[in-house]
Amino acid sequence: MPKRHAVVAGAGIGGLTAALALRRRGWHVTVCERAPEPPTTGAGIGLAPNALRALDAIGVDAARAAGSAVPATMGVRRAQGQWLTRAGTADMAARYGVPPIAVPRPALTAYLAAALPPDALRYGTTVTAVDDAAGSPVVRTEVGPALPADLVVAADGIHSPLRRAYFPAHPGLHYIGETAWRTIVDAPDLRIPAMSETWGRGERFGVTPLSDGRFYLYATAVVPAGTRSADPRAELRRRFGSWHDPIPALLDRVARLDPADVLSNDLYDLAAPLPRLHHGRIAWLGDAAHAMAPNLGQGGCQAIEDAVVLAHLLPAGDVGDGGGSGGSGGSGGSGGATDSVSAALAAYTAARRDRTDAVRVRARRVGRLGALRHPLAVAARDLAVRATPARLALRGMDDLFDGFRLPG
Template structure:
């Protein structure tokens, strides 16, 4: 039996936490380094599709995660006046996929995932300053409460987001992320708001507004616009309300139910040039660090969860770490990059449509699309079967590798 390895996960977001859970499950000693004392986007919401939830099931945490979210049964696309362009039968899609879509307050989802890590595995306030792979192992340097720290590991998992430092160590010559021209405004209402589908999208000229029901009747909303790259300043609601405050109900009510200071603005960056590899030596990328994509398919988090499961399964079953990482790259890179390409393509028929003629043509085509075809497109990217991981009773005999 090969000795159990030591892994450092750079980044304590959804993908990083899932990777740590998977590695711990197969017997690795894990340290997660998160640069912030409080995880980012704490005031936003997030949805996970069937593939992401299946990944969590494979990690053994699916039931507890579902308990923190709200199952979505209805949805659709409208115009700003409220006219329906398409209705989505989320329950039917869930039946085909074996799992419904669930939505979460992001902070609650993070908290649930952290609860499945052993005490002491997550180090917050750890700003990673260097990642490299050497002859005697991978090395991570970070600044924390005790000054500069150096950690040696058998594996470093770069889950450090779109502006990943680990990516630069894995693919030093690859182009970095590019600004897509899209800005996302996000928030969660301060009180429950009724009168909407579980998942609601509205497409206007150059604008898009979406909302999702959360547990307790609270609502996550997000708005997409095309803006120049900018640093958020002032009252962000003053920028959102003029664009969307006159759209159909319940959009005005959602804005009224949101404290202005809780609105988040994020300019969307993506890896337009796909990486040639997700792996270099003992370094491996997952999530946005590997395949940052636009939000138009809602697949970013679910793809990161797929990454985490495939990585853990490969390390559990392969003869050594090198072959495990080669398998991970072979399996994950084509799928994740294909989903990223599809997300960008989908965005072209949403908020990027502006002219009256293009809007009329798009809306006509959406209304004319048969429900079965639309449902097929909905489930296309969520249809994924995870590899097997050891059960808890198998952990005493599991293998891990250096």
């Protein structure tokens, strides 16, 4: 029986999750990724209960990607070390059914990719354009012949060329005023039991135990866009070397890394929501659809939600009757199958646009608190956070962590 064909632009976590979810719906899938090979280095990613629940809905056990170690506590600290707020992950598991975990991003992408047929993944293949004028998308790349499709999933990242092409009037990205550094270190001897983010004056430092025993470190500072240091390792020591333990010891490990293993980039989010998350038979997800500041740890989580909801709403890949697809080598035709894909994409926008934009706005607001620099403003912020009972702070995450639902 012929199958509908989806082309996914981008082999990040959102794109791979979409490809896997669509495969399990019976679709034929081709993933085009501009990078020449899968990533082997990079940062970590936190998987909150909502993302874990979404992955579970498509039969993915994220803990199998790289172990299942869970930190005992998580919270926010001052640069001198005092906790402003702290919660046990056991309390989170009791409230949301599962505790959050953090995994190395390359391990998670490798795990998702391994669940796809090898011929579904095309590295070194940049999507240059999608022609969708007749309602039957044709994907053009820098290499090889054009790819007819029944659906195109634009998971092509924060600078999404497909977003710019199909929403030319959109204002695009907004610099949130901070640069971030990210890396992973091995430090089993430090025995750090907590996931923490430390707030200073216009600077933050995060320590996240990964599920494989290593530590994902990230830091931010309020600086003009484009600011770069010759050696990011030295820059991190200069800014954070006098902060509380175990930050100095962790920076000692960072100093042993190759400078290329310390990622540095300016932070952007989408200046405004897209008018919709689809156009014709193209659907946007993840950073391409709703790039957000990393302050809530929800960028990847929302991309996973997008992918699972999109696949859930689409018709099954097998084309029985009513017209539609020409199978894996052809694109959609007309009739009931075409209409069902179009209706599913409209339902996808309805299901995801408001939720993802609310998270985007909330992440920006939280970031403004963390980026405060005036001493009086910082003191007031810290006092307010300390005065909030932990149970109320946890309850405030309900709409994020307990907000994933499959439509219908």
